[in-house]
Each structure stands twice: as C-alpha cells, then as structure tokens.
Amino acid sequence: MLACVIHGPGDLRVEELPVPQPGPGRALVAVGYGGVCGSDLHYWRHGGVGDFLLREPMVLGHEVVGTVVALGDGAAGPVPGTEVAVHPASPCGRCPECAQGRRNVCRDTRYLGSAARFPHVQGGFAARLVVPAEQLRPLPGGLEPRRAALAEPLSVALHAVRRAGDVAGRHVLVTGAGPIGCLVVAAAKAAGAAHVTVTDLLPAALEYARAAGADTLVRADDPDDSGWPAAADAVDTAIEASGVAAGLDTCLRLVRRGGVVVQLGMLPPGPSPFAGNLVVSREIELRGAFRFDGEFDEALALLAAGPGFDALVSAVVPVREAEAAFVLAGDRGRSCKVLLDFAS
Numbered sequence: 431m432l433a434c435v436i437h438g439p440g441d442l443r444v445e446e447l448p449v450p451q452p453g454p455g456r457a458l459v460a461v462g463y464g465g466v467c468g469s470d471l472h473y474w475r476h477g478g479v480g481d482f483l484l485r486e487p488m489v490l491g492h493e494v495v496g497t498v499v500a501l502g503d504g505a506a507g508p509v510p511g512t513e514v515a516v517h518p519a520s521p522c523g524r525c526p527e528c529a530q531g532r533r534n535v536c537r538d539t540r541y542l543g544s545a546a547r548f549p550h551v552q553g554g555f556a557a558r559l560v561v562p563a564e565q566l567r568p569l570p571g572g573l574e575p576r577r578a579a580l581a582e583p584l585s586v587a588l589h590a591v592r593r594a595g596d597v598a599g600r601h602v603l604v605t606g607a608g609p610i611g612c613l614v615v616a617a618a619k620a621a622g623a624a625h626v627t628v629t630d631l632l633p634a635a636l637e638y639a640r641a642a643g644a645d646t647l648v649r650a651d652d653p654d655d656s657g658w659p660a661a662a663d664a665v666d667t668a669i670e671a672s673g674v675a676a677g678l679d680t681c682l683r684l685v686r687r688g689g690v691v692v693q694l695g696m697l698p699p700g701p702s703p704f705a706g707n708l709v710v711s712r713e714i715e716l717r718g719a720f721r722f723d724g725e726f727d728e729a730l731a732l733l734a735a736g737p738g739f740d741a742l743v744s745a746v747v748p749v750r751e752a753e754a755a756f757v758l759a760g761d762r763g764r765s766c767k768v769l770l771d772f773a774s
C-alpha cells in the first residue's frame with residue numbers, strides 16, 4: 431500500500447508499506463481522503479511542530495475518512511463497508527486529566543501522526559490504516575467523504591469556541607484565515623455569534639473566511655482598513671488562529687476589558703513577545719485550546735447539515751503527488767484545505 435512518510439525536514443516520501451492487520455479490538459480501514467494539516471506542513475518544513483520533534487520516520491496525517499474493511503477479534507465497531515471518519519485520539523483513560531474529563535490534554539494520549547511521544551504514533555496518510563475500533567464514527571447519512579474529511583479540524587475549531595464560553599449574540603474576532611481560522615468562523619456562527627470579524631494578511635485567505643460565514647474581513651497589514659472594530663470595547667471574544675505572536679497581540683489589543691482571548695494557533699517554539707500588561711490592566715482572560723474530544727461527533731453533524739463547507743476543500747490530489755499537495759497546502763494564496771486522495 432502507498433503511504434506518505436516524513437523522514438526529516440523537507441524529506442517527504444511516498445512509499446510502499448506492508449498492509450497492516452487488525453489485532454484484537456482494532457479495525458482495518460481503507461482510507462479514502464486525508465486532509466493536509468498545518469502540523470503536517472510543520473513536520474515537512476521543520477521536522478517538528480511546536481516542541482514535538484521528529485526522531486524517526488513517521489506516516490503523517492490525522493484528518494482521515496475511509497471505509498471499514500475488517501474488524502479484529504472482539505472489535506465492537508461499524509461493520510465492514512461502512513463509511514467512517516477516524517477520531518485521531520485515544521486518551522489513556524487513567525491520568526488525572528482523563529479523570530477530570532479533560533481527555534484532550536491527556537498526558538499519555540496516542541494521536542495519529544504525532545511525534546509527541548516516542549516511538550511516534552504513525553498516522554493515517556496510508557491506503558490502509560489500523561486503529562482501535564472505538565475511534566471510528568459512521569458518517570451521518572448524506573455526508574460526502576470529502577466534506578467529512580473536515581471533521582478533525584472542525585472539531586478543533588468547535589473546541590476553541592467552547593473554550594471561549596458563550597458567544598451567542600457576541601462579536602467574535604478571529605486572527606488568521608487559514609483552514610482552522612475559517613472553521614472557527616463557521617463554529618462561532620453555529621454557536622450563535624452575532625458578528626465575526628476575521629483578520630489575515632492575504633486577500634485570498636480572507637475570501638475563504640467569507641465563504642465560511644465571516645461578516646467583516648480585515649487586512650491585518652493595513653492599519654487604515656475600514657473593517658477594524660471602531661470602538662475599543664467592540665470585540666467580546668477573540669480567538670487567535672494564526673499561530674504568530676502578532677495575531678495574539680491583535681487579540682489582546684482589541685478585546686474588551688474583561689473579555690476572553692483563546693490561543694488556538696501553535697506559536698513558534700521558545701519564548702514569544704507577549705503584551706502581558708494588557709492581560710493585567712484589562713483583566714483579560716487568556717485561555718488555551720488544544721485539540722478536542724467529544725466535539726468530533728458534533729462536527730460530523732454540523733458538516734452533514736452544511737453544504738457551505740464544501741467551499742473550504744480547495745483541492746483533492748492523488749497520494750502519488752503528495753509533495754505537490756503539500757506545496758499547494760502551504761501556499762495560502764492558492765488554497766484552503768487540501769485533501770490527499772488514497773482511493774484513486
């Protein structure tokens with residue numbers, strides 16, 4: 431079977447690997463599509479993401495949909511032939527975070543295609559994938575697999591909005607209009623946000639945010655852009671989805687006194703400049719958002735109901751051309767979410 435393996439910075443290979451067999455409790459899935467994520471791009475460009483560094487070759491990919499092929503002994507899961515989305519996380523269930531219901535920050539989780547632990551957890555950019563059967567979710571009726579491939583990043587966005595608290599009737603600012611920022615826009619609107627303003631450097635990226643439901647688009651590099659919130663207290667909640675320190679700065683400067691800022695984008699490793707005095711003098715609540723847990727089922731339901739999400743899938747590329755897909759996914763002027771096609 432073909433798989434997309436990262437060996438080091440800039441060294442992405444499409445390789446033949448043996449087809450895995452499902453052991454007890456596990457399922458074999460024929461992967462249909464896999465979404466290229468910002469973290470996959472980080473492994474490819476830098477050999478790591480945040481503080482997680484590559485120490486051995488790893489199959490990338492954690493945004494995966496496909497069809498169940500076989501179940502191992504005792505596996506309780508969707509029967510062979512069922513179209514499924516794969517929840518990429520299996521938390522340990524034993525650590526204090528799991529016990530407190532914060533399974534997304536489990537200290538011993540296994541997450542597809544992640545170098546956070548060693549040996550790394552191999553990912554889902556492969557024509558056949560074995561995962562614990564309980565990680566499979568049947569696609570709701572009528573949900574196309576291509577759109578369903580957005581379930582993982584949409585879950586991330588839903589979790590970030592949940593971390594922000596109640597946004598119904600509120601003005602939400604989102605910095606960064608990459609795939610995650612666009613899905614945060616959609617998640618905020620679904621949660622009842624009255625107005626969503628999005629900032630980015632690239633006009634093309636902002637157009638994807640418009641398709642996701644943004645009300646106001648702002649060029650982050652244009653201080654005279656008429657879209658900047660006029661009043662100092664106009665923004666109730668800000669969600670940082672660009673992963674650069676300037677985005678966090680924008681959030682801290684524009685959110686109202688006592689407002690909430692959620693850091694979702696993964697900042698570069700090491701210390702970041704940070705307008706901490708604003709957190710103090712305005713009593714801003716700064717919260718992190720990392721991955722997700724139960725939001726995955728919510729994401730699938732939202733995708734099934736929302737044909738507008740299709741506009742965010744900007745290209746589908748055969749796995750043999752994985753490197754071209756990565757180049758495209760890394761060029762935000764030309765793409766939003768790029769999918770690898772493993773079935774063709």
Ligand SMILES: [Zn+2]
Nearest residue numbers: 467493582583
């Ligand atoms: Zn992702």
Ligand SMILES: [Zn+2]
Nearest residue numbers: 522525528536
């Ligand atoms: Zn745990």
